[in-house]
Every structure is written in C-alpha cells, then in structure tokens.
Amino acid sequence: MGVLFQVLVFIFLGSFLHVIGRILFSCWISPSRTHLKLRKNGFGGPTPNFPLGNHKEIKRISRKAAASASSSSNNNNINATTFSSSGFSKISNDIHSSVFPYFSQWQKSHGKVFIYWLGTEPFLYIADPDFLKEMSSGVMGKSWGKPRVFKHDREPMFGNGLVMAEGDEWVHHRHVITPAFSPANLKAMSSLMVESTTRMLDKWTALINSGNHEIDVEREITATAGEIIARASFGMSYENGSKVFEKLRAMQITLFKSNRYVGVPFSKLISPRKTMEAKKLGNEIDALLSSIIKAHKSSNDASSQKDLLGLLLQEDPVNGMSGTKMLTTRQLVDECKTFFFGGHETTALALSWTMLLLATHPEWQNKLREEIREVTGDRESTDFTKVAGLKKMGWVMNEVLRLYPPSPNVQRQAREDIQVNELLIPNGTNMWIDVVAMHHDPKLWGEDVNEFRPERFRDDPLYGGCRHKMGFLPFGFGGRMCIGRNLMVMEYKTVLTLILTRFSFSISPAYNHSPAIMLSLRPANGLQLILQPL
Numbered sequence: 001m002g003v004l005f006q007v008l009v010f011i012f013l014g015s016f017l018h019v020i021g022r023i024l025f026s027c028w029i030s031p032s033r034t035h036l037k038l039r040k041n042g043f044g045g046p047t048p049n050f051p052l053g054n055h056k057e058i059k060r061i062s063r064k065a066a067a068s069a070s071s072s073s074n075n076n077n078i079n080a081t082t083f084s085s086s087g088f089s090k091i092s093n094d095i096h097s098s099v100f101p102y103f104s105q106w107q108k109s110h111g112k113v114f115i116y117w118l119g120t121e122p123f124l125y126i127a128d129p130d131f132l133k134e135m136s137s138g139v140m141g142k143s144w145g146k147p148r149v150f151k152h153d154r155e156p157m158f159g160n161g162l163v164m165a166e167g168d169e170w171v172h173h174r175h176v177i178t179p180a181f182s183p184a185n186l187k188a189m190s191s192l193m194v195e196s197t198t199r200m201l202d203k204w205t206a207l208i209n210s211g212n213h214e215i216d217v218e219r220e221i222t223a224t225a226g227e228i229i230a231r232a233s234f235g236m237s238y239e240n241g242s243k244v245f246e247k248l249r250a251m252q253i254t255l256f257k258s259n260r261y262v263g264v265p266f267s268k269l270i271s272p273r274k275t276m277e278a279k280k281l282g283n284e285i286d287a288l289l290s291s292i293i294k295a296h297k298s299s300n301d302a303s304s305q306k307d308l309l310g311l312l313l314q315e316d317p318v319n320g321m322s323g324t325k326m327l328t329t330r331q332l333v334d335e336c337k338t339f340f341f342g343g344h345e346t347t348a349l350a351l352s353w354t355m356l357l358l359a360t361h362p363e364w365q366n367k368l369r370e371e372i373r374e375v376t377g378d379r380e381s382t383d384f385t386k387v388a389g390l391k392k393m394g395w396v397m398n399e400v401l402r403l404y405p406p407s408p409n410v411q412r413q414a415r416e417d418i419q420v421n422e423l424l425i426p427n428g429t430n431m432w433i434d435v436v437a438m439h440h441d442p443k444l445w446g447e448d449v450n451e452f453r454p455e456r457f458r459d460d461p462l463y464g465g466c467r468h469k470m471g472f473l474p475f476g477f478g479g480r481m482c483i484g485r486n487l488m489v490m491e492y493k494t495v496l497t498l499i500l501t502r503f504s505f506s507i508s509p510a511y512n513h514s515p516a517i518m519l520s521l522r523p524a525n526g527l528q529l530i531l532q533p534l
C-alpha cells in the first residue's frame with residue numbers, strides 16, 4: 001500500500017511538473033527566445049509585462065483615444081460628421097489614429113517595424129512596404145503560417161478553412177477551390193445577385209413611399225450580401241441562409257465585441273460564459289451546415305451543381321475522385337463557414353463605405369451614373385460583361401478599399417527562419433501587417449492621402465500611384481491573396497449599379513462617423529443615409 005501510494009504520488013508529481021514545464025516553455029521560454037532574437041536585430045517596441053504583454057497599454061491608449069474622439073465629436077471636430085446650413089456634410093478619412101490608436105502612438109516612438117506583445121506572444125508589427133517586400137519575396141504561400149494564437153481564438157468562426165489552413169493542406173484546399181471562382185462560374189452567380197439586390201431595393205422603395213427616407217444601408221447591404229453568398233455559394237434557401245447568417249453574426253459579436261485577452265495563457269477562463277456561448281454557437285452552425293451539405297449531396301437539382309458547394313462535391317475530371325473524397329465533410333463545413341463569413345461581410349463593408357463616400361461626393365454619384373448609362377446602354381441592364389467594364393466604378397472601388405480597407409490587417413507566422421538582408425526573422429515569429437497604416441501613409445500616397453480621389457487609379461489602375469507596390473494591399477499579398485476578389489468585384493459592381501440607377505443619397509444627420517475594428521473595419525453605429533428615388 002505504502003509503495004503503491006509512493007508510486008502514485010511520484011506519477012502525480014511527475015505529471016504536474018511536466019505540465020508546468022510545458023506551460024513555462026510555451027508561455028515564457030519559447031516566446032522570450034524569439035523576442036531576444038528579434039531584439040538582436042535592433043527592433044524596438046513598447047515594454048511588455050508578463051503575462052499580459054502590452055494588453056494593458058493597448059486598453060489604456062484605446063480608452064484615451066475613444067474619450068478624445070467623443071469630445072471632438074461633441075465639438076464637431078476631427079472624426080465627426082459636419083453639416084453646413086446647405087446640408088452638405090463632410091467626414092474625416094484620417095482614421096488610423098482612431099482605429100489603431102496604439103499602433104499610431106507606438107509608430108511615433110518605434111518606427112514602422114517594431115515588436116509588441118499580445119499576452120505571451122511577441123508580434124512583429126509591419127507598416128513598411130519595403131521591409132514587407134524583402135521579407136516575403138523568397139517565401140512561398142505554403143510556407144507561411146497563420147498565428148496559432150488567432151487560429152485558436154477564431155476556431156469557432158473559421159475552423160481550419162482556407163483562411164487558416166497551412167502547408168500541404170492549404171495547397172490542396174486552394175487547388176480544389178480555385179476553379180469554383182472561374183469567370184464562367186461567377187457569371188452563373190450574377191442573376192442571383194441581381195435578384196437579391198432588387199428585393200432589397202424594392203424594400204427601400206416601399207420604405208420611402210411610406211415616408212421613411214432614412215435607411216441604415218450597412219445593415220441592409222450586409223443582410224443582402226449574406227443572402228447572396230448563401231444562395232450563390234451553397235444553394236441555401238433564404239431561410240437557411242438567414243439562420244446561419246444570424247448565428248455567425250451572434251458568434252462574431254460574442255467573440256470580438258468584448259474586451260479580450262488574446263495570447264494571455266488561460267484567458268478563456270476569464271470569461272467562461274462567452275467562451276461557452278461561442279462554442280455552442282459554433283456547434284449549432286456546424287450541425288446546420290452538415291445537414292445542408294448532406295441535402296446537397298443527395299440533390300439532383302441541376303442548379304445546385306453550379307454553386308460553390310456543388311462544384312466542390314463534383315467529380316474531379318482528372319483523377320475521377322468525387323468532391324467528398326477531395327474534401328471531407330468536416331473540411332467542407334469549415335470551408336462553408338469561411339466563405340460564408342469571409343464572402344459577405346467584407347464585400348458588404350466595401351459597398352457600405354462606398355455609399356458613405358459617394359454620399360459626401362455627389363459629383364461622383366453623377367459620374368458613375370453617367371458611366372453606367374454609357375456602358376450598359378439602358379437603365380436596367382446588369383449584363384455581367386458590361387458591368388465588368390465599368391472603369392470609373394473600379395477606381396471608386398479601389399479608392400474606397402484604400403481609405404476603408406474592410407480587412408484592416410494581414411497576419412502571418414513564420415514557419416521557418418527568414419533572412420531579410422542582414423536581419424533574421426526567427427521561425428515562429430508572428431507578424432501583424434497594418435494595412436490601414438500603409439493605406440494612409442502620406443510618404444506613400446502624397447499629402448492628399450486622406451482625401452477621396454478615385455482619379456488616382458485612372459493612370460495606375462492597380463496601385464493608384466502608390467510609391468510602393470506593396471503599399472496597397474486590400475486583398476493581402478503573395479500566394480495567399482484573397483481567393484474571392486473576382487467574385488467581390490462582380491458583386492460590388494452589380495449591386496452598386498442597381499443602387500445608383502434607382503436612388504440618390506446623402507448622409508443623414510443621425511450618422512455618427514466612427515469606423516471601428518470588429519475583426520473587419522466597420523461603421524460602429526451603422527450607416528444612416530437619406531435616400532431619394534430617381
């Protein structure tokens with residue numbers, strides 16, 4: 001008995017010490033090593049504290065910025081929307097210091113490349129396109145990882161879908177999914193886009209006819225983009241699409257609206273209710289999507305073969321494998337979540353910010369209407385190829401993506417040591433690429449950087465005259481660049497064409513200009529516009 005007891009105590013103590021050792025290694029020794037190697041390169045940064053890293057400072061600076069924004073707003077100052085007696089309104093597009101106040105402040109003392117800490121995870125902050133180019137030039141898409149700390153945090157939302165997959169698994173998924181975005185497949189989705197948008201616009205007309213001219217267009221467009229992605233990508237009915245959409249939205253709010261301590265060990269225990277809630281929503285969404293996939297597999301409906309899910313389930317013509325073998329049901333569920341989320345919110349935000357900027361620049365509303373008339377020939381035409389040829393609309397789109405990039409940052413984690421000239425970025429380094437900072441950098445864009453000037457893209461349609469090719473990254477960079485960008489462009493042009501041919505719009509006095517980050521860059525209080533039928 002005595003010996004058995006001693007053995008049990010020994011095993012218990014051994015396991016306990018093993019667990020403590022592992023925690024110490026992953027929370028302290030390994031990140032400190034990475035940090036030391038990075039410091040050796042001469043990178044500076046704010047001083048971290050164990051175990052919160054720079055979270056405290058981030059919160060303090062954010063609180064201060066919010067307080068000063070609210071007092072400026074009361075004084076009709078920097079971020080406020082201002083109205084003159086004629087009703088003309090003006091907004092400030094100088095948003096970096098309000099959406100990322102801590103980065104903006106740290107940049108002043110530490111430059112455009114520095115180290116900061118989220119909990120026990122060191123991050124290399126990058127807002128220098130030259131450094132980014134040097135760092136990424138020799139690295140293939142499949143060699144980049146995504147920060148494990150975010151994967152963990154966002155697991156209920158994306159699972160291990162394409163956004164999060166790595167290595168050979170990422171190559172396989174990207175290879176299977178890419179053909180689904182071919183021009184022919186996109187064309188087939190175009191009529192669904194027109195249908196869903198027309199339904200939304202008919203609702204707007206009904207609201208206006210009942211005397212309500214003020215509409216929160218962000219809410220409306222987000223719901224419609226959700227419907228479009230649900231129908232076009234997965235052949236979901238409007239009802240099923242709405243169910244998934246509502247649950248994903250609830251999960252996003254649960255995960256990203258509250259104060260979070262990403263990277264802090266055991267941080268999920270700080271708010272167990274939220275963690276449980278996100279997990280429960282995640283399971284419900286998975287169950288719903290599994291049943292949709294099952295129904296899809298047994299469906300003989302020809303139209304369901306053409307949507308994204310249908311294409312993923314089709315036979316591989318070369319290897320004769322069915323999609324079920326190409327991707328497992330678990331993988332399909334994760335891809336559905338990834339596309340549903342990544343595919344509607346970003347596009348809806350691009351359209352919403354466009355509505356805001358066009359509301360404050362009525363001359364551009366007119367220019368676009370004129371172009372639509374010239375290119376499409378008649379008011380109601382949304383012909384896929386004609387809409388694709390709307391050049392000025394393309395400039396407007398790029399300028400909006402520059403000023404208000406829906407994906408405000410891009411992340412990477414090194415999966416091998418990376419040499420940048422004489423510097424070494426060690427394997428495991430997390431990277432945070434600040435897209436908002438680069439898109440608002442006067443050194444890259446000139447002194448008019450915060451002005452809405454779509455004509456920047458007239459002579460340089462890809463980079464808008466940016467002084468560095470890596471300075472304009474609305475869709476990311478390299479092999480991991482957004483797979484849905486062509487779908488987005490088509491949806492953007494189709495929806496905007498339909499809106500502009502039916503309505504003119506201006507900002508409502510109810511609108512409060514507060515761009516904020518909730519994973520994406522969004523208007524914190526919706527986007528209220530006053531609409532007039534044409």
Ligand code: HEM
Nearest residue numbers: 162163342343346347350407475476477480482483484488
């Ligand atoms: C305005 C609209 C959009 C914006 C601003 C946007 C932006 C981005 C960005 C910044 C990335 C990360 C790229 C990187 O890491 O280098 C990305 C990746 C991705 N996007 Fe988009 N996106 C948009 C629309 C869409 C649409 C419509 C879909 C799908 C229907 C989509 C699906 C994806 C997927 C699956 C990835 C992961 C690609 C990979 O890692 O291989 N996105 N997007």
